[in-house]
Amino acid sequence: MNRSSKAAAAALTAAGILVGGWAAAGPASAVDGAAPPPRERVLWGSVTIPPGRDGIVEASGLSGPALGFGSSLTLTAPSGAKATGVPLATAGYRGEVAADGRTAAYTATSVESPWQTGTFPFVLTVPADAVPGARLDGCVLRLADAEGVERASGGCQVTVGLPSPVLSRPESGVPLGYRPTASGTAYPGAQVTVSDQDGNEVCVDTAGADGAWSCAPGRDLPAGANRLQATATMNGVSASSEQIQISVGSSSAEASLVPAR
16 A cells, blocks of 8 residues: 655654743842742643643743753643653753653753753643543643742643544555545544545545544546545544545446445
């Protein structure tokens, strides 16, 4: 089966990478003991992670006074998700994840001006029973000095996405009739739309409780080479399959009957 190669793009979509930066919050405290100035909160952006998958939040770009040895960057996981990894391999930082998955943190152990260069990745995991389209609130990033005083903070919005649907039929390299059946699997209840290489809708179905879906075009496809792709949509989020290369127009093509579920 000759499918077009989109592995890297699919992996990126599944991971849901979020890149953000934080702004300095100003002096943490005054010498005379006065209350520190209001801290500036930064909206980091948004990330979409399918149920049961991991996503990476990357923090970068401190624009303020350098913090030294013992300073730390902590992520508090949003409601319904867990922090599961601190994959940074750069020397000068120690990473750790709380046993309950509520927080993860990096601590500066040797660098002279930490946080001002590089990016700091945190892995978040969304549970398999999370509802696609739901927004998981409460993601917080906090940068503190060695005494634990907050120097900058930010947040991110995590949205539960959809797993990419699978387009398993028709097969590439097999001569097809003008109305070939398309079928595959998707998240149960998701609407699946099959489109051709020009973005024209070919057919639509809704994935059953077992995830299976199938549909056939209501009109003839143009003869010759074409590409098909399935896109699943549910609760405002969507995901697409890999594309399938097809060839339409053989008199000996397979029948276009929709298989029973």
